[in-house]
Amino acid sequence: MFKLTNKSAIITGGGSGIGKAMAVLFAKQGAEVHIIELNSDAAAETVNEITAFGGKAFGHACDVSKQAQVVETMNKIGKIDILVNNAGIAHIGRADNTSEADFDRIYNVNIKGVYNCLFAAIPLMKANNGGVILNTASIAASVGIVDRFAYSTSKGAIHAMTLSVARDYLHEGIRCNSISPARVHTPFVDGFIAKNYAGKEAEIFEKLSKSQPIGRMGQPEEVAALALYLCSDEAGFITGTDYPIDGGFITLNN
Template identity: 70%
Template sequence: MFSLKDKRAVITGGGSGIGKAIALLFATQGAVLHIIELNQIAAEETVDMIRENGGKAYAYGCDVSKQQEVLRTFHQIGAVDILVNNAGIAHIGKAGDTSEADFTRIFEVNVKGAYNAIFAALPYLKVSKSPVILNLASIAALVGIADRFAYSMSKGAIHAMTMSVAKDYLAEGIRCNSISPARVHTPFVDGFIAKNYAGQENEIFHKLSQSQPIGRMGSPEEVASLALFLCAEESGFITGNDYPVDGGFVKLNN
């Protein structure tokens, strides 16, 4: 079950965290991976891990906010069956203390970056026998999260874009869904805590973990498992849906 044998999968932001976990899992299921990363060294590290285990993978340095770079990269890649829009950046701040520059940067990477990848991938997906787009949204698209104004805006846009693409490309057989994680334990989380709460790392990590009703953060591998299902043939009747992976945050955090 859940075979991706010979499927050609593009993953943006596949050099670390959730994107890396998705890439590694897809490779074990037989996909040929194309990792798009701003940090090409990180992409190459993921590729090396995949190749060491007998998989096929390729790395591309690319700023997803730059459409011409994205178009050139997809031209290099060629045929595509699966697009996973995972690349994104975070921001902390309310509307009143979010600068125009920070707001624009979040939009450029998180929203325009996903659009650029979809725009570039569509000509290839239209000729695929089983085309899939999977976007990484967030619970911030579904509920209010304190001090996440710009980030929430961007993930709300991802959620809306997912529904729009799913509707518009039904006739071409392109399925489009999104995943909305809550807090997931990645190197980014550890770096954020170390930078902003020096000397309180254990306390803050525990506090953030307990904000999920299930009592812990998720793992990148747990998100990757759902991504695999949504990109495999077994989910062929599913499109235009968002799936929280949130330890009960959206429904149980009363």
């Protein structure tokens, strides 16, 4: 079950963290994986890890906020069976202390970046008689998170785009779903804590871990397993749905 043999999968932000775990797992399940990354060195590391066990993977240096780059990259890839819109960035701030520049930065990557990938990939999927789109949203799309105004805005937009795309392409063989992770332990999280809470890293890590009722952060491989299912043929009856993977964060924090 959950084989992706002969499938061509694009994963944005596949050079590290959740995206890397998805890329590795999808390749193990038989997909030809295309990693779209701003950081070409990170993409190359993931590609090397995949090819080392005999998988097929290719890295593409591309800024998802630039539509022309995205269209050119995806047209070069050609056949697209699976698109995972995973690339994203975070920000700490409230509505009254988030600068215009920071809001625009979040918008350009987290919202416009997803739009650009949809804009480029959907025509190729239609030509291929269908495909699967999976967007990485967040628990921040469903519940209020302190000091995450711009980030929450962007993830709410991803959730709304998921519903719109799922509805618009029902009869063209394109499924679209989203996943909403809570805190997942990745190098991004470690760097985020170090940058914003210098000197309090251990304290903040424990606090963030315990904010999940299950008592820990998730692992990238756990999120990748859910992504694999939703992108597989076994999930063919699922579209227009968001899947929290959050250790009970949304429903059990009461």
